Amino acid sequence: MTEAAATLRTNLVPGAYRGVAVASFDGPLQPAELTRHFLGREAYRRTRFIVVRNGDDTAIVEIHKESDQPLFAPISALSLLAGPAECAYVEDPEVDTAVPTALARTALTRAPGKRGVVVQGRYGHVSFIVDPRPLRVTVREASPPYPAKLLDQAHRVLELAEELPPIELVPDVMDLAEQASHAPDTSLLLPCRGGGVTVDGVSVDYLDERPERRQWTLIGCERSQQIHEWFYGERAPQVDICPRKRAGGTGAILAKCCLLETHIETDDTQVVVPWGASLAQITDALAALADEWEPSWAPA
Numbered sequence: 001m002t003e004a005a006a007t008l009r010t011n012l013v014p015g016a017y018r019g020v021a022v023a024s025f026d027g028p029l030q031p032a033e034l035t036r037h038f039l040g041r042e043a044y045r046r047t048r049f050i051v052v053r054n055g056d057d058t059a060i061v062e063i064h065k066e067s068d069q070p071l072f073a074p075i076s077a078l079s080l081l082a083g084p085a086e087c088a089y090v091e092d093p094e095v096d097t098a099v100p101t102a103l104a105r106t107a108l109t110r111a112p113g114k115r116g117v118v119v120q121g122r123y124g125h126v127s128f129i130v131d132p133r134p135l136r137v138t139v140r141e142a143s144p145p146y147p148a149k150l151l152d153q154a155h156r157v158l159e160l161a162e163e164l165p166p167i168e169l170v171p172d173v174m175d176l177a178e179q180a181s182h183a184p185d186t187s188l189l190l191p192c193r194g195g196g197v198t199v200d201g202v203s204v205d206y207l208d209e210r211p212e213r214r215q216w217t218l219i220g221c222e223r224s225q226q227i228h229e230w231f232y233g234e235r236a237p238q239v240d241i242c243p244r245k246r247a248g249g250t251g252a253i254l255a256k257c258c259l260l261e262t263h264i265e266t267d268d269t270q271v272v273v274p275w276g277a278s279l280a281q282i283t284d285a286l287a288a289l290a291d292e293w294e295p296s297w298a299p300a
């Protein structure tokens, strides 16, 4: 039995079609004893992992069989992915254990510091994650609305993302009300009323209402500037809020851009979606970031 097999694989989770069996064993959850107990025993065709429990102790074992063809076949080799000292068992009926992000979040919040975390979640299903280290994705956008839309949508996508590696979203949200309060002008033009930005002592007009031209500063994106030019024949002094153009930051970035209408684009480190992106487009964008930053990740 080998012990080091999992150390190079972070975010190890079983694939959807890989069965995780749960077994109890009235002995020490150590390599020699586990091998003696399980070697030669029959395992179901799809079973690739066994969560072994003895009282409060838990171990995660990967098994190998000589063949996956027959319905059952004898176990021919075992490796210990996480032993009882570094393994936790969490029960949480709210967690969909088929979603890697949900597994990682549960592991990091409910059993911080543990390498291997088994989760008994929704429908009573049992799965696990070894060495949870979610891909951090910075989400660049502007708000209102509240909650910030792209960030909220990305969270909703990840709630159901069975095919994506574990992802943790890091908000980088520009607050338009704050931008407005720092603007040099006492007269501001915002893209639309929907956001409901108000600033004390400052008059605010909304571009989508095509107000009478005044001397104002546009708090908006390039598309708003283009609309301004269309309406009034000139560009306005502007605080550019387009998240795509925001400087700085490293790592994976999800941003949106006013000028994209129908497709997503990839810049250097960021994937950019349209301002009104659909959940499907955000799913595609997160998948593109995962391909770029976690190219070798796949369910085990």
Ligand SMILES: [Zn+2]
Pocket (backbone or CB within 6 Å): 221, 222, 242, 243, 244, 245, 256, 257, 258, 259, 260
């Ligand atoms: Zn833009």
